[in-house]
Structures are given as structure tokens and as C-alpha cells.
Amino acid sequence: MKILAIDTSCDETCAAVCFNDRVISNIIFSQIELHAKWRGVVPIIAKRAHQERIWPVIEMAIKRANTDLEKIDAIAVTIGPGLAIALEVGIKTAVEISKRYEKPLILVNHMEGHIYSNFAKNKKGKPLNLTKNILIPNLCLLISGGHTEIILMKNHGDFELIGKTLDDAVGEAFDKVARPLMLGYPGGPVIEEFAKKGKEDRFQFPKLMQRRNDFNFSYSGLKTASVLLIEKLKTEYKEDFHKVLPDFCASFQKAVVDSLIYKVKKAVQKYKVGQLLVGGGVAANNYIRKMIRRDIKKLGVKVTFPNKKLCTDNAAMIGVAAYYKAKRKEFVKNMKNIDRIPNLEIGQKIS
Amino acid sequence: MKINKNREEAIKRAVETLEKRGLVIYPTETCYGIGADATNEKAVEKLLKYKKKRQGKPISIAVKDKEMAKKYVELNEIAENIYDNYLPGPITVVSKSKGKVAKKVEAEDGTLGIRIPNYDLVLDIIKNFGRPITATSANASYKKTPYSLQDVVSNISKRQEELVDLFLDAGKLPKNKPSTVINTILNEAKVLREGDVKLNLPKVVYTNSERETRRLAKEIMKNSVIGKKPLVFALQGELGVGKTQFAKGIAEFLKIKDVLISPTFVLVREYKFTRGKEELTLFHIDAYRLFEQKELESLGFKKMLEKPNIIVIEWAEKVTNLLKENLNNIELIWVKLSYCGAKKRKIEYSRFLIWENQKFKLKGSE
Numbered sequence: 001m002k003i004l005a006i007d008t009s010c011d012e013t014c015a016a017v018c019f020n021d022r023v024i025s026n027i028i029f030s031q032i033e034l035h036a037k038w039r040g041v042v043p044i045i046a047k048r049a050h051q052e053r054i055w056p057v058i059e060m061a062i063k064r065a066n067t068d069l070e071k072i073d074a075i076a077v078t079i080g081p082g083l084a085i086a087l088e089v090g091i092k093t094a095v096e097i098s099k100r101y102e103k104p105l106i107l108v109n110h111m112e113g114h115i116y117s118n119f120a121k122n123k124k125g126k127p128l129n130l131t132k133n134i135l136i137p138n139l140c141l142l143i144s145g146g147h148t149e150i151i152l153m154k155n156h157g158d159f160e161l162i163g164k165t166l167d168d169a170v171g172e173a174f175d176k177v178a179r180p181l182m183l184g185y186p187g188g189p190v191i192e193e194f195a196k197k198g199k200e201d202r203f204q205f206p207k208l209m210q211r212r213n214d215f216n217f218s219y220s221g222l223k224t225a226s227v228l229l230i231e232k233l234k235t236e237y238k239e240d241f242h243k244v245l246p247d248f249c250a251s252f253q254k255a256v257v258d259s260l261i262y263k264v265k266k267a268v269q270k271y272k273v274g275q276l277l278v279g280g281g282v283a284a285n286n287y288i289r290k291m292i293r294r295d296i297k298k299l300g301v302k303v304t305f306p307n308k309k310l311c312t313d314n315a316a317m318i319g320v321a322a323y324y325k326a327k328r329k330e331f332v333k334n335m336k337n338i339d340r341i342p343n344l345e346i347g348q349k350i351s
Numbered sequence: 352m353k354i355n356k357n358r359e360e361a362i363k364r365a366v367e368t369l370e371k372r373g374l375v376i377y378p379t380e381t382c383y384g385i386g387a388d389a390t391n392e393k394a395v396e397k398l399l400k401y402k403k404k405r406q407g408k409p410i411s412i413a414v415k416d417k418e419m420a421k422k423y424v425e426l427n428e429i430a431e432n433i434y435d436n437y438l439p440g441p442i443t444v445v446s447k448s449k450g451k452v453a454k455k456v457e458a459e460d461g462t463l464g465i466r467i468p469n470y471d472l473v474l475d476i477i478k479n480f481g482r483p484i485t486a487t488s489a490n491a492s493y494k495k496t497p498y499s500l501q502d503v504v505s506n507i508s509k510r511q512e513e514l515v516d517l518f519l520d521a522g523k524l525p526k527n528k529p530s531t532v533i534n535t536i537l538n539e540a541k542v543l544r545e546g547d548v549k550l551n552l553p554k555v556v557y558t559n560s561e562r563e564t565r566r567l568a569k570e571i572m573k574n575s576v577i578g579k580k581p582l583v584f585a586l587q588g589e590l591g592v593g594k595t596q597f598a599k600g601i602a603e604f605l606k607i608k609d610v611l612i613s614p615t616f617v618l619v620r621e622y623k624f625t626r627g628k629e630e631l632t633l634f635h636i637d638a639y640r641l642f643e644q645k646e647l648e649s650l651g652f653k654k655m656l657e658k659p660n661i662i663v664i665e666w667a668e669k670v671t672n673l674l675k676e677n678l679n680n681i682e683l684i685w686v687k688l689s690y691c692g693a694k695k696r697k698i699e700y701s702r703f704l705i706w707e708n709q710k711f712k713l714k715g716s717e
Contacts, residue, residue, distance in 0.1 A: 010616075042640055043618060044649060083617055085649060146616030167595050168613045176590055176615070216610075220561070224591035228693060342617050 001326055002065075004072045004097070005319030006058065008090030009082025009110045010145065011046055012312065013053040017065035017072070018319030022121045023128065025064035026309070026316040029053045032186065043085050050089035058093070061315070069101050074331070076322030079107040080344030081146065087340035095338060105332040106322040110313075111147060111346045112159065114279035115140045116324065117306035117317035128307040135275040135302070141264055143288070144280030145171035145186070148260075150215050150267050151346050153277070156324045159347045162271075163215025163263060170256060170282050173219040177226045177252060181245065191249045192285050198250030203229060205255035208262075215267050222255055257291045264292070268301050275302040284311035358472065361519055365476045369484060373516030374398060376489045376503060377476070379413075379468040381441050381527045383497045385515075386413070386476075386484035395453040395485065401507075401514045403491045410456045411443045411464030411532075413486035415477040420444075420465050423451050423483060430535040432552065436711050439469040441527065443486075445534040456485065466530060472519070488529065499523045553687070553699035553711055560694055561596045567698060568600025571684065578626045580682045581656045585667030585674060587706055588688030593696055594665045597686060598635055601663060605633060614665070615639065619650050624661075632660045639666040647673055656680055671707050685711070 002024075007014040013029040031049045062068060077094035080087060098105040120128045140151040140159075148170045150163035168176065171188060178187025183194075206221045233248065234241050268276060276296050282288060283305055293303045310317055332338065341350070365375050365386075372394035375386045385401065387394040389412040398410070414420045417434045424446035426434065433444050448463035457463050466486045468474065477484060489497045490506055497503045500520050504512065558564045575582055584601065586594040595613055602611040605624040614620040614637040622633040634655050641647055647670050655662055656677065664670065667685070674683060686700040704711040 042646070044646055047649075081617065084619075164610075165612055166610050169616060172613055172615050179590060220591065220593075220595065224593075224693070227589060227591040228690070343620060 001073045001323060002067065002071060003074050003076050003106070003319045003322050003326070004058070004061070004069070005076040005108075005315040005322055006054070006090045006094050007078040007110065007113070007313060007315040007318045008050045008054065008086050009078045009080070010086060010313055012314070013050050013057050014313060014315035014318075015054075015058040015061035016315035016319050017061050017067060018316060018323060019123075020323050021119055021320045022123055022125055023316040023319070024067075024123055025061045026314055027057050027061045027064070028312070028314050029057050043083055046083060047085045047089060050086055054089055054093050058097075069097065072101070072103055074104045074106055074322065074326055076106040076108050076318050076325075078110045078113065078318055079338075079350055080341035081110055082340075082342060084340055084342040087342065091338060091340055095335060098332075099335065104326075105335065105338075106325050106330065107332060107338070107350050108318045108321045108325065109344055109346060109348070109350065110318070111142055111149065111151075111344075113317040113321045114142050114144065114306075115151065115153060115159075115277060116321035117279050117310035117314070118277045118304050119324075120306065120310055120316055120320045128310065129305060131302075131304045134277070134304065135273070137271070137273055138275040138277055139264070139267055139271060139273045140277045140279065141260070141292075142280045143170045143260065143278070143282035145169060145175065145282075147171075147280060148217050149346065150264065152271055152273075157328055157330070161346050162267060163217070165217040165219065168219040168223065170217075170219070170260070171280075173223060173256060174282070176223060177230075180227060180230050181248075186281075188282060188285060191253060192287060194246045194249035195253045195287065196246075196250075198246030198248070200250040200254040202247035203251035205251065208255070208259035210262060215263050217259060217263060219256075219259075222252075222259075226252060253285075253287060257288055260288070261292060261295045264296060265299065268296065268299055273301065275304060278303070278305050279311065279317075281312045284308050361472070362475050362479055364517055365519060366479045368517045369394075369476075369480050369482075371516070372397065374401060374514055375476075375484075375517045375519065376500070376515055377473055377519045378521035378524055379470045379473055379486075381468075381488075381529050382524060383489040383500070383503055384413070384468075384473075384486050385489040386486070388480075389452045389456050389483040389485050392453045392455075395455050397514060398485055398487070399455060401491070401511055402487065403511075408492075409458035409462070409464060410485050410487045411466050411530075412452060412456060412483040413466050413468055413473060413477060414483045415474050416467060419477075419483065420446075420467070422449070424448055424463050424465060427535060429552070433533060433535065434467075436552075437713060439467040439474070440713070441469065441530040442466070443530045443532045445532065445536065447536060452483065462534070462536060464532060472521075496529060498526055553685070553701040553704055556698045556700075557691065558593075558696045558698060561593060564593045564596045564688075564696060564698065565600030565603060568597045569604040571686075571700065572601055572604040575684070576682065577661070578629065578631070578659045581659055581680065582661045583674065583681045583683045584661070584663045585683060585685045585705070586663060586665045586688070587668050587686065589690065592688045592690055594688060597688065597698075598663045598665070601661065602633060605661070607633060611635060613637070626659075629658075631658055634660060634662045636662065636664045637666060638664050638669040641666075641669055668706055671705060674705065675707075687711075 003018045005016045011031040016026040017024045075098045142149045148165040152160045175187040183190040296303045387398040443464045443466045445464045448457045494506045607622045614635045619636045689697045
């Protein structure tokens with residue numbers, strides 16, 4: 001089954017063509033440069049950029065896959081979660097194509113897409129992350145700009161949210177701490193870069209949420225501690241502040257990873273699963289990949305990350321998720337009243 | 352004399368009259384006032400003769416600005432705050448006198464009430480005169496507040512009328528209340544007389560934990576009217592200071608079961624709650640990345656105001672203008688959080704003030 005998938009949930013305009021779970025073409029038009037000046041996504045700019053780029057991006061995806069819209073079997077699009085006015089652009093376009101070419105439409109939860117990025121294969125059917133068998137049930141850790149979640153995957157299409165952030169997502173914590181450091185947007189990759197040269201045990205941050213017996217996360221305490229520490233270091237080091245920056249970034253990054261690993265370990269033990277799937281933009285961070293892999297493997301649990309290209313937002317993962325939905329015949333029945341769901345949760349029914 | 356045509360002449364004659372220790376009746380943003388040289392015993396004596404029956408009651412004076420006020424009174428922190436934030440305007444600030452005005456202008460306890468009228472003509476007269484003038488209303492004591500010269504004349508005797516040397520006629524003034532009088536002596540603002548200015552300074556509360564910040568939010572909710580007008584909380588404060596904690600307190604008060612999480616990524620998150628039979632929504636907005644109104648409007652701000660919903664806006668100082676435009680349709684509570692250490696926070700809040708140009712200002716004042 002050949003699927004054209006579209007994702008405009010945040011600041012990337014994405015289209016892909018998949019054949020079953022194989023990625024044939026995958027086009028991502030990043031808007032990060034447009035938003036960098038504002039240190040974050042600006043909705044009006046995002047909407048305009050999506051509108052300008054959505055058709056060229058779709059055409060490129062189709063062309064790279066050596067096919068045309070007539071030959072596509074189904075259209076898939078992200079319905080949420082995401083930025084409302086950005087989601088709308090993709091949905092409107094998908095509905096138009098679906099009507100004009102009389103193709104069935106599949107609505108996909110963006111977070112489900114991140115999970116399925118672990119299932120993606122290349123053109124020849126080789127797993128893109130070199131993981132041949134994925135055990136089900138398994139646990140999924142999704143870490144991105146807007147989400148930090150632990151999900152139990154009981155079966156294809158059957159998910160249960162067992163833990164999430166109570167305030168900021170991991171990506172948000174990185175981006176927000178990058179603000180007073182004047183490190184630009186997005187904060188994650190820059191902090192990772194500085195952290196490479198720093199000492200991660202130089203500064204102590206509060207242990208996050210370890211007293212609570214659930215699988216939820218919280219980064220407000222870390223954020224507060226960071227702001228106060230940055231202020232202190234700035235007065236202490238003045239123009240030499242940059243010298244201490246690598247140590248700060250390394251210590252901060254370690255505090256974030258420690259909190260993730262602590263909760264994931266607990267969840268893996270409680271649910272007794274054999275495999276952990278990680279996904280989301282923050283899963284592209286090398287340090288985080290290394291630490292999670294090291295600590296979770298010790299528990300005898302297989303750890304799987306998506307191919308790096310599929311960590312950040314993309315439409316290929318939406319196409320793969322849609323393929324599994326198509327197998328279950330989850331097509332849109334009523335083309336009227338299709339509306340974006342900006343707060344969509346994993347496992348929530350899409351009507 | 353009518354002042355609308357020959358303003359320059361009016362200023363000139365007023366100054367001349369004051370120099371000769373005469374009395375001038377002048378318009379202000381509240382009512383007609385009567386001015387005499389506040390530093391001259393004889394001029395003040397003449398004023399008291401006009402006002403009648405005024406044993407021991409002090410008379411406030413008008414100055415042109417804070418600098419001038421400092422020559423005559425001692426300004427403490429609270430007084431400075433009021434001068435910086437609300438003057439010129441319909442407020443009389445009582446401070447400790449430096450004894451540089453006529454005896455009878457001061458109160459018996461050595462305090463002095465000072466006003467900076469929000470009325471250019473008066474400010475120009477004082478500027479040219481170079482000294483403060485009395486700022487009592489132009490009626491005799493215990494008589495009606497005068498909003499036109501007719502009000503003045505019809506309530507005074509022939510003898511009183513003869514004491515007045517110059518009438519500056521600006522026609523009928525809008526019927527604004529007399530100024531609010533605030534005593535600042537104890538370094539706290541105590542309202543002695545309430546005029547159109549209701550509450551003048553933000554309330555200040557210190558919290559020592561996230562839980563206390565949430566509890567304060569609940570306390571404020573308890574004292575708010577919910578279900579009549581949209582209730583907007585404008586939250587302001589640095590990263591990590593507890594804005595989201597404050598928002599969580601509001602959600603807890605409304606018995607919202609969902610966990611309220613940061614709206615930064617999606618910019619606005621919605622949570623349903625019921626009030627009586629009506630289903631309402633709590634909107635939690637992060638304005639950090641918004642450029643003013645177009646952005647907030649595109650997120651459906653107008654629609655949010657169609658019901659008496661509750662709207663919590665973080666980084667609200669980015670959208671002050673939009674909030675100002677909607678003041679008539681919303682109940683606005685401004686909340687400013689600042690760091691006092693690792694756990695301690697200073698939280699200033701007010702239902703009457705907005706934060707603009709780096710300071711608290713009265714809502715609706717220009």
C-alpha cells in the first residue's frame with residue numbers, strides 16, 4: 001500500500017511517501033531558521049511558511065518516490081497534538097487531495113508517529129534503525145519539544161499513557177534554559193555541543209521527582225535552580241562566563257538525563273517489558289542515547305532508537321503509523337467536521 | 352476670565368495674582384480649586400478667611416512635579432512609589448512636612464498633603480510661579496463640591512466673593528470625585544479618602560514554596576467573581592519563578608482534574624470546568640513568543656472572551672496593549688512574581704493596576 005503522509009504539527013513542513021512500512025521518500029522543510037530570531041516557534045510565521053511550502057514539499061516527495069498522486073493508495077495526516085494553526089494547514093491540504101483524487105484518508109496521532117519511527121524500514125525493507133524484531137508489549141519513552149511521556153504499547157494501536165511531565169517537556173527545559181544563556185533556538189543541540197567539553201559533576205542540581213512513586217516528570221525545580229545558578233555564575237565570572245558554560249551545560253544535561261533514566265528504570269521494572277523504544281526530537285541527542293542505552297541495557301532490556309533522521313518531526317513516521325492503521329481499516333468515514341486536536345493524548349480516540 | 356482662548360494671558364495673570372498674595376480659582380481634573388501662595392502666611396490667612404470654619408484642618412498643596420515636592424516634604428519608599436506610578440493624577444499624598452510652607456497649611460501632626468494635578472494649565476501656573484499653591488476645593492468648608500463657577504458663586508457670600516482676585520473659567524467640569532487621599536507616613540499606603548482612584552498599590556505577598564504560591568492563587572480565586580465577566584490573570588515574572596505553579600493553583604481551585612502543564616509548545620492549552628450549570632474553560636496561554644495582538648487574536652482570544660471563561664496568560668507584559676483594549680469586557684488581575692532566593696518569592700498583585708513601561712499603572716489611565 002502506497003501512502004502519502006503529511007505532517008505540519010509544529011515548525012517543519014513534512015511530506016513522505018511510504019510503501020507499507022518502507023520509507024520511499026521523506027521531505028522535511030525546516031523552519032528553524034525562520035524562528036531562530038525569536039527563540040521559538042512563532043505561530044503566524046509557522047502558518048504562513050507551511051502554507052507557502054506544503055505543495056512544493058508534497059510534489060517533491062511524490063517526485064522522489066517516482067510516482068504521482070493518481071497512484072497513491074491513501075493519504076495520511078497528523079491531526080494532533082501540535083500547534084493548532086499549523087496543524088490546520090496540513091489537514092486542509094490532505095482533505096483536499098483525498099477528495100480530489102478520491103483516496104481514503106487516515107488521521108494519525110503525532111506521538112504515535114514518533115513511536116512508529118522505530119518501525120520504519122528503508123526502500124529495500126531493511127530496518128532503518130537496524131532493529132529487526134520489536135517486542136510487543138514494550139515501553140516507549142517520547143522526549144521532544146512539547147512532550148515527555150512514558151507509554152505502554154500493548155499492541156499495535158493500543159497504547160496507555162503511564163507517565164508524563166507535570167510542567168515542562170524535556171525539550172522545553174532545554175530551550176528555556178538556553179534563553180538566559182543566550183544560546184539561541186533550539187536550545188537542545190547547542191547545549192549538547194557545549195556539554196561535550198564540560199565536566200558533568202561540576203554543579204549539583206536537585207534530584208527531580210524521585211520522592212514520588214509515579215512515572216511523572218517535572219522540570220520546574222531544575223529550571224529554577226538553573227536560573228539562579230546562571231545568575232550567580234554571571235556575577236562571579238562576568239566576562240569570563242563563557243569559560244564555565246561547558247561545565248554548566250554538561251551538569252544540566254546530566255540532571256535531565258538522570259531524571260529520565262530514573263523513571264524509565266522504575267517503569268521497565270514494574271511493567272516487566274523486554275524492550276524500550278525511544279522517540280522524539282530529543283532522542284537525537286547523542287549523550288542521551290548513550291546514557292539511556294547503557295543504563296537500561298543493564299536491566300536486560302533491549303533499547304531501540306529511531307534512525308536519527310526520524311527523531312525530529314517528519315512525515316515518514318506518520319506514513320508508517322498510517323500503514324498499521326490501514327491494516328486495521330481505520331480510515332476516515334465522514335470527511336466533514338475534520339478538526340485539528342491540539343491537545344490530543346496518546347490512546348485518545350480520534351472521532 | 353475665560354481661559355480657552357487666551358491661555359498665556361490666564362497663566363500670566365494667575366502668577367501676578369499669586370505674587371500679590373491674592374486668591375485664584377482654577378479648574379483641575381477633579382473640581383475647581385482655590386489657590387494661594389502656600390509658602391506665604393498672609394496669603395494662606397486670606398484663603399482661610401474664604402474657606403471659613405476650618406480650625407486645625409490641613410490644606411493640601413499643588414506642586415508641578417516630584418522634584419518640587421521633595422523641597423517641601425520627605426518622601427519615603429511608598430510615597431516615591433506613588434509619585435512614580437500615579438502622579439500627575441487625582442491623588443493627594445500625605446507625607447512629613449519639612450516646615451517650608453505656611454503654618455496653617457500643615458496638619459497639626461506636621462504632615463502635609465501634596466497633589467500634582469493632571470491639568471496642564473495648573474502645572475504651567477505653578478511652574479511659572481515657582482512655588483506651590485494651595486489645592487483645596489473652591490467651596491467654603493462643608494459646602495457642595497464645585498464643578499462650575501456657578502457652583503462656586505451661588506454658595507458663597509458677597510464678602511467671600513470679594514476675596515477672590517481671579518476666576519479662571521473652564522466652563523462645566525466633568526463630575527469627577529475629589530482626589531483620593533493617601534497617608535504614607537508609616538511607609539504603608541493608607542487611604543484616608545477614596546476618590547475615583549480605588550486601590551493604589553499592588554498587594555504584596557511573600558511565598559516560601561511552590562505550594563504556598565499555589566495556595567495564594569487559590570486565595571485570590573476565592574475572592575474573585577467567577578461567572579460574570581471573563582477573568583484574566585496576567586502573570587509576569589522570570590523563567591522558573593513559579594508562573595505555572597500559580598496557574599496550577601487556579602486549576603486546583605476550579606477542581607480541574609487534568610494536570611495543568613506548560614503551554615509553551617502549543618501556546619495555549621484548554622481545561623474545562625463547570626460553574627453552576629454552565630460549562631466554562633480555563634485557557635492557559637504562554638505569550639513569550641507572541642508578537643502582540645495579531646498572534647493572540649489568531650489563537651482565538653476574542654472567542655475566549657465570549658463566555659465568562661478564565662484566562663491565564665504567562666509573560667502577559669508582551670500583550671499589555673491587547674489587554675488594555677479589552678479592559679471593559681474583562682476582569683483583570685495583574686500578578687507579578689519575582690525571585691527573593693531559591694524558594695522565596697515576592698508576589699505583587701492587583702485588580703486595579705497593569706504593568707506598563709516598567710511600572711504599575713492604574714488601569715485606564717493614560
